[in-house]
Amino acid sequence: MKYVYYPGCSLGGTAREYGISARAVNDALGLEFQELADWSCCGASSAHMTNLDLALALPVRNLALAEAQGARELVTACASCYQRLAIVAHEVNTHPRARERANQLTGADYKGGVTPRHLLDVLGKDVGVDRVAARVTRPLEGLKVACYYGCLLVRPVKATGFDDPEDPQTMDTLVKAAGAQVVTWPFKTECCGASFSMSRTDVVAGMAAAVLSEAKAAGADCLVTACPMCHSNLDMRQSMAARVARTTFNLPIYYITQLLGLSFGYMPRQLGLNSHFVKALPLLRRLRLV
């Protein structure tokens, strides 16, 4: 299966391990990802808070590039990129004036024929749980996972809509296919405070603490996410969140592709599992998964 792929800035930077593990999983599943030529920033997470023209023009530039290259879908692994692309694609498809404005700003001629998709959606629907399960060589037995979707992946429904906005299941079924155990918990789609990661760390610490506390209370020993922003808030800010909540969490935060890659038999280093703030390997070693 061939896809045009929009990497986004994070997957080469703060979320490098997400980028490399995604590539590993794609290789294993025979997905061919062709990087969108000449792609640029999508505007997340500041453009839509500061300048509406910018918020419109930046995604449309990339959608137009994909359209010009003959793509009907544009796949991204970053939840922020996905949400910005999906919202703007929906906006220009429902409001002709927004499309005119975007084309005027970018000088492109975007017609509205590209559907942004998230990697999770591709893995869940196009590949399917059965094919993922068939590829598993090292089931993640004993790992108790809280699947954390965050606020961006499945909302707003009219723009995203690949999963239930209140109780999404795609990640749960993939994690189960990898042999791990999924815990039932209520904060799957709560906000972690993503946009404030740099500007208001006090806010982020409180929100991240709430998410981590609920995961721990539900009996999870790690969280899995598909969003670089969620990851940095829950991983990088975990010690701060623990101070706010006056507790210790010690919950490794994995990317979905890292867990899948591990179950496919990749080595931790090939999946970037060595570059986390909260040590990602001791738990896996304890469960004899690495």
Next chain:
Amino acid sequence: MKRVGVFLCWCGSNIAATVDVPALAEYAAKLPNVVYVEQNKYTCSEPGQEQIRKAIAEHRLNRVVVAACSPRMHETTFRRTLASASLNPYLLEMANVREHCSWVHQDRAEATAKARALVRRAVAKVQLARPLFQSSIPVNRRALVIGGGIAGIQAALDIADSGHKVVLVEREPTIGGRMAQLDKTFPTLDCSSCILTPKMVDAAQHENIQLWTYSEVEEVGGYVGNFQVKIRRRATSINASACTGCGACWEKCPAKTGNEFDLGLGQRKAIYVPFPQAVPNKPVIDRDLCIYFKTGRCRICQRFCTAGAVEFEQQDVVVEETFGAIVAATGFEQFDHAVYGEYGYGKHPDVITGLHLERLISASGPSDGKVKRPSNGAVPETVVFVQCVGSRDEAKGVSYCSRACCMYTAKHAIMLHEKIPGVSTFVFYIDVRAAGKGYEEFYARAQELGAQYVRGRVARVYQRGDKLVVMGEDTLLGAKVQVEADLVVLATAMTARHDAQSLARTLGISYDQNGFFTEAHPKLRPVETNTAGIFLAGACQGPKDIPDTVAQGTAAAAKVNNLFAKENLLAEPTVATVNEAWCSGCLWCKPTCPYRAIDSKTISQRQVGKILTRQVATVNAGLCQGCGACTVACRTGAMNLLGFSNEQILAEVDAICP
């Protein structure tokens, strides 16, 4: 020779202030075949009508135009005037120069010009008018009430008390409906059973009421005064006249399932009466559950029945009956709140609906009136009520307000405070709507007893330990709030029955975008439908509480009694007719008719010495409401509406656009 008289009304200053009536009179006198013109300050007054009568006699008028108000206002008045002057009442035409002209315009010159056009139109049309005669239809004075809830019971009792026969059809094994499931009723807190059960018994024992439970309406044909209705009477497998209702059968029956009456909180057997006060108090066998019907073995109930009333071999019976009027009182359903995944219904047993709580509070309910958490049987200490679950939420539910939930939530809060000392109750609301008599005081009482009203919506309900955490927003404080609750009660929206639309099609009545049956006029004809002889009562027409439902039941009965006060009905002659020579038999008209008044018939014609049989359309004058849809659909122009013929309409158009 057409001799037209034109009568121009000033309507005090209503018309005369904006339209130059004297100039209009001068103009009208010059129109073709107009032999007499007269102005009057109030044409509808007795002297005004007398002048019309005199003019008809003196000037030998055979057509009359009245230029005054809307025909909706006074057409019948002037038709009667013509009739009293021995002129066919359908030789009248009204020109609406008030609602359509003087009331909506300011410029006198332009308004007068428009009035000229309207009078010109009326004169042109009236030339082609033909005398029409009302036909009479005999009325079968027997009513069918569909639905045995409080609305249907009330309607049936009121019709029966007037001396007319009623058949009350109910789908369930017992009458009583939703009200039977309730514990107390707001705002007086009288016990629902105490006020309903006597009415149920009255309905069952009334000499004029036939009670057909476990039955459904399958087909409705005919028209007002003469509806032909097919009713399926499902096999109860019990000989009702032999059964003593002793209960031995359901004591011994081995097959169990969740009791629908208790919304699954309690259990019933395969042979069962839904609740102890059921009417009729005779069991039925649920054949999908019964072991005998599934495997051919068991018959335990039959063995224990000393009366020999169990009859496994019973079959459904479809009966065809004639009725003069029908009352639809089929009630409502609860909104499927499973769409609110964030409230965890189905996941957490302690998240229930208001109706579940009614069963938990009720002394005849599964917990004998002790409010217990479904999960562990403990008495709840903190209860959260969530209002507007489904109501007033276009994103996930319905746009309308369900009207009863604010008050039943206040009732629940009051009752919990009375039953459980020290209980904390929180009510999350958008607006509290307490507009009925004594309702605001009732809501205040809930607050006085300690119910804490939080203005805002609930975002999420989730389990923490054995508590439910309710996350919400207090929009008055502008803050997020969290409550740890033992029980969460959702006030779910009232929605139309899932099969309401198919019943509407069976009855030939209309329904709105939400599936509720539509009344003929929202203010002035609240219980009539657009189909003559079919009336509405209760929540099948829209969400309502018990007082409103009972009022509507009585109102529908009054309308039925009106109808039954006459031996014959006079049918309006302004109905569609078929020119059989022109009709090609395509029957394109048939699906366009909203009243199902058109059917096909076979006619024989002699053509070139041969007898030719072919199909043509035929109109049932009893059903036709004269809307004219078929005349437009007809490709050959064979359909014509009497009083609004194609020729008349074209003459009007020609007159207005010369």
